[in-house]
Amino acid sequence: MTKNSAGERLYNGLLKENPTFVLMLGMCPTLAVTTSAINGLGMGLTTAVVLALSNLIISLLRKVIPAKVRIPAFIVIIASFVTVVQLLLQAYLPSLNDALGVYIPLIVVNCIILGRAESYAYSNPPIPPLFDGIGMGLGFSVALTCIGAVRELLGTGKVFDMQVMPDSFTPIGIFVLAPGAFFVLAALTAIQNYLKIKGAKKGKDTSKIGSGCSHDCLNCGEKGCAERFYDANAEERKED
Secondary structure, three states, X not given: OXXXXXXXXXXXXXXXXXXXXXXXXXXXXXXXXXXOHHXXXXXXXXXXXXXXXXXXXXXXXXXXXXXXXXXXXXHHHHHHHHHHHHHHHHHHOHHHHHHHHHHOHHHHHOHHXXXXXXXXXXXXXXXXXXXXXXXXXXXXHHHHHHHHHHHHHXXXXXXXOEEOOOOOOOOOHHHHOHHHHHHHHHHHHHHHHHHXXXXXXXXXXXXXXXXXXXXXXXXXXXXXXXXXXXXXXXXXXXXX
């Protein structure tokens, strides 16, 4: 896949730089709302819509938004989409809206969205950031759904409110409480690390799994990398 192609951006968000399991971003909603698979899926898809649309608009306006006020401008754009999404949820999915509660408005300050806006959307033409947002959003959705499904299965014996475990199964109540989120996230991350080590032993390049960055800036093709972006701004300020 070529760099910045639609497929590469989707793969990047889903696997190589998954925002939850690799970059460890957005932990607050990840740990708080994943008491069930449906809540995790709802939160993930809601964030994905906001992420994709805000990336697209920020990229389209990147030459108009002054660098000094880019963060406030990003927040205004993101907040506008969050408001629209929340009103739609209130109108058509009120039960999901009630379940997610305050975490829907807090999407405005989700570090995944602000991070992609700053490090990628603001530095690239519109189409790659759109698919970058879709990829990151889908990666976030998959991660939250997996965590929610495991917690719901162990805590209630159900997945998507459908009985899975036999009647003899005794639910482990702690998994639908706050500590359960840490247990499940730690276990899934450990599985990811195990696969990384196993792949490395077979000679596969797993250097970016679990890090999100090779730190090889000289040979890096990531045009919107946040570290290089800030370095460029620092150089501009020195010249001024």
